[in-house]
Amino acid sequence: MEMTAERCDGILIIEVGGRLDGYAAEEVKRGIATSLRDDDRSVVIDLAGLAYLSSAGIRVFLGLQKELKVRGGGLAICNVGEYPLQVLAMAGFDRVFTLFPSRAAALAASFRREDSLSLIADLAAPPVEYEGAKFRFEPGSWTPASLRVKGSIDDLLHARIREEGVSAETFSDIRYSLGLGALGSSLLDAMPFLGEMVTLQGSMTWLPSDGHNTPDFFVPARVGGEVRAYTAFNVALDGQFNEFATVEAEEGITLEALYRAVFAHARERKVGAGVVAVALWGVTGGVLGSGIRKAPLARDAPARGGSIFDPENVGDWIEASEEPKYAGDSIVAFGIGLDPSADLSSCDAGAIASLSGHPRGEGDNGLILHTHGVVFRKVPWDLQTPLEKGIDRCLAEGEFVDMRHLLDGTRILRAHLGIAYISSITRG
Incomplete structure (x- = not known):
């Protein structure tokens, strides 16, 4: 044969x-x-x-x-x-x-x-073309959306995290968020495993920094309970999505180009400022990702000093893919996009600094992106299934594959998007 x-x-x-x-x-x-x-x-x-x-x-x-x-x-x-x-x-x-x-x-x-x-x-929904891909936009809620930032990106990058800098979050408070976190029976139990994390509709997926490079996840069946997510840095969406969109790109569209398209659409519609939050369910044309190898705790700070992303430290601290993976598989993600050229005067300066401080976030065109994604398999794509139902299907029915900080070159073939135009960013 x-x-x-x-x-x-x-x-x-x-x-x-x-x-x-x-x-x-x-x-x-x-x-x-x-x-x-x-x-x-x-x-x-x-x-x-x-x-x-x-x-x-x-x-x-x-x-x-x-x-x-x-x-x-x-x-x-x-x-x-x-x-x-x-x-x-x-x-x-x-x-x-x-x-x-x-x-x-x-x-x-x-x-x-x-x-x-x-x-x-x-x-x-008549399509419009951006970046070689077909977009269809539909209105969502026009209630203002905001971001809430907890913890310090600077402490994360320089391995200065201590117990007092870690907060315990209930799952009902972090419906859509990304950052550095872990699950455990207590703060002391969770801290050594702090890694890349994302919450999607109240579920949490994270990459424990235990040396195994294997993600874990938790999907609560009901609101409440005693389980907490411990986070050293977290950016959470408060509010609803202002617009929804579907994207189709036969050859795939990079995350960077996708965010460029969202910002271009916002400028044409004269909506939003210079910050967007995007949730995504789609099919990937190839994932480029990275993850933190070990928790950036103060007691384990790089002996040579500097950031965990400095060339002399990055090999000890960061795991990154050199070739795209998982083409044709399903992906769900949550991310933040920031356009430094826009008027950001309405946003807290410290919060903006936290959003723009990740060294893997800046694209070639000046946009600053921070996106975490989860890969699933055997969840058939359906143009008619809305975003949140699609995410639910992945969580309930999908074959769990991987979770990563998504690099800007990650490609998307088709996707449903939820887009929130951020009107304010607060800390705490």
Whole structure:
């Protein structure tokens, strides 16, 4: 059995040749699972080189068709040879599957299906193009939104965190936030494990600084309880999202370009100041991330002094990916974007300094970004599912993969966004 996978204008094409028997069916099943992105809705199976087909192979195709139907898409099978067609007919599946005489015909049907789904979305909210991606904006709540900053980014960066600088947060108070934190039975229990953290709709995902480089998470089933999140630095959103948006970019859009687009839209609409908070559920085209290896506590400050990001210290303190990972997987994230060229006089100067102090936050165009994200797998993308339901689905149903501080080169293929235009920033 031979199997190849490729894409034509976003449509996944699986070509299977040789003998598709019981043994090969398991290989094809694994190959499809590896190739299928969370945003794939239409797939073409090309059987031009297939000489033998059994019920085991048919079941693989049937399982894929059922999964695509749930996603609002479909399966197109083409170039079926004489013997495989006889098998499909005798098993009664020539009427279950949609068969096409050529790859071109199967692709044309798949493109029509995708275009119809996009047309429905375009009629609901006309798209605008920014940074080569298609954005559709919808109004949210116009109640002013603000950010609340706790702790010191400077203490974090220079490993000066002490017990008195760590606060205990209830989960009901940190619906959307990011920073440095940990879970534990007490402050003393949590402090050695302080690492990158993000809270999304009251759930917490964090990267314990225990040397294992393995994230952990906690999803409360109800409000209240005794479990606390201990945070040494935390930026939390107070208020609702002022706008929602969907983003589609076949080649992917970087986080930096996505924030540029949000700021450009805000300027055109004459809304917001120079700070935005963005929550995201989408599909990644490749994650570039970093994390803190060990808690930046005062007792473990770099012997040579300076920041944990200084060249002589960074290898001991920071873990960063050099190549993109997790392309095609689902991602949920929360981030802050700051435009230093805007009028920020209404915001607390100390809070602005905390937002702009992270050395991994400044992009090439001067924007300052700080975003934490969580990667999940096997959460099918749905244009019609709103942001917060999508986040809930990831938390409840997704296969948990990773959590990182997202670098600006992280790419997004499709996403739902919640955008808050920040009117004030406070400390404490």
